[in-house]
Amino acid sequence: MSNLTSADQFENTSAKTILFFGDSLTAGFGMAQNQDFPALIQEKINSQNLAYKVVNAGLSGETSAGGKARIVNLQEQSVDVFVLELGINDILRGITPTETISNLQFIIDFVKIKHPDVKLMLLGMELPSFFTGHTLTEFRMIFRHLAEKNTMLFMPFLLHGVAGNRLLNLADGVHPNAKGYEIIAGNLWPILKTIL
Template identity: 55%
Template sequence: MKTFLNIFIFPVIFFLMVSCGNEPKKQEQEKTAAEEVQSDVQQEDTQVILFFGNSLTAGMGLDTEESFPAVIQKKIDSLGLNYEVVNAGLSGETTASGKNRVDWVLNQEVDVFVLELGANDGLRGIPLEETKKNLQNIIDIVRKKDPGARIILAGMQIPPNLGPEYTSGFREIFPQLAAENEVELIPFLLEGVAGDPELNQPDGIHPTAEGQEIVAQNVWEVLLPVLKEGTQK
């Protein structure tokens, strides 16, 4: 899992130097100082996208660079957008443990918060009302700590092992929360991947590197418009 990433802004230190008639050297020093200032300005303007989820976000079983948040970062870089991705995925995370962890994760300012939790709740048969309440609490905490952050909720579905009522109820949690909180929704994070043996690891749950590419595209279709809006502010 990619370790949690903190952004540090280092001030530029200017040294007063005597040129002693060495004009070319002085010009080079001035150029270097200007480049350092520009670099700091760019760092200050960098916005943070935080992916908060479970092993799907963490990229369990894969190299860090193959996880879908890392693929998203590559897409961002290719377009020259000034965003930095933070992968805060934790294998085994439930909505309850996520609710307890989110305060610590929000120790830095976040501009876009992608919430990908719930799958482990569904697989464990946790009561639907509890899952929904925990997700709502996480949304509330994010809005309290970072009022300006855009929130994107990743929709999830589970196999019908626990019966059609639980399965359909679980699926509906995500569009309901998105509508009630006026947040963006990824309809189904694993669209085009779930149930395909060629796109999943042997456990049948976690996507392969190729599957993660498809997951990244599912996210990107919702995320990109949000990023474009952010660059226009």
């Protein structure tokens, strides 16, 4: 990951950068540093001798508005592949889908302007089962709309096969455990590697 030894850094100077930008799901809330899904993706990259290094820019509790403010501070970071995972905290905090779309579009536009050759991927989310009706439909369309509009590689549901399974989540029932993250990385890798 991003805490390489100086020898590793010398070997990886030509490596391209994959920046994972998200909330606690990306940050690996409650996990050891090498157990979050970006770290597991780095392991898969290394096993195939691909010249990419992963940077985990996940921040627990992040909303799309927080991400919009924070992305500006990362403008000096080199980015070849940008993987965006934000939005689920918005609905839990009463931020409207319209505002979420606007904030996420700002982030995407900012990255495209700073890094014109960047490859983009969006990790979608689904709402917990206690949300119903219009809210559910509107939220689901956020990610599909953004992925289509910006021609982004798209994974419709990051927590597919993990959400709702108590054996794959921490005691809070929300954040994946180590086994859950292994499934997430396993689902994500075949999609992500198509653009590496």
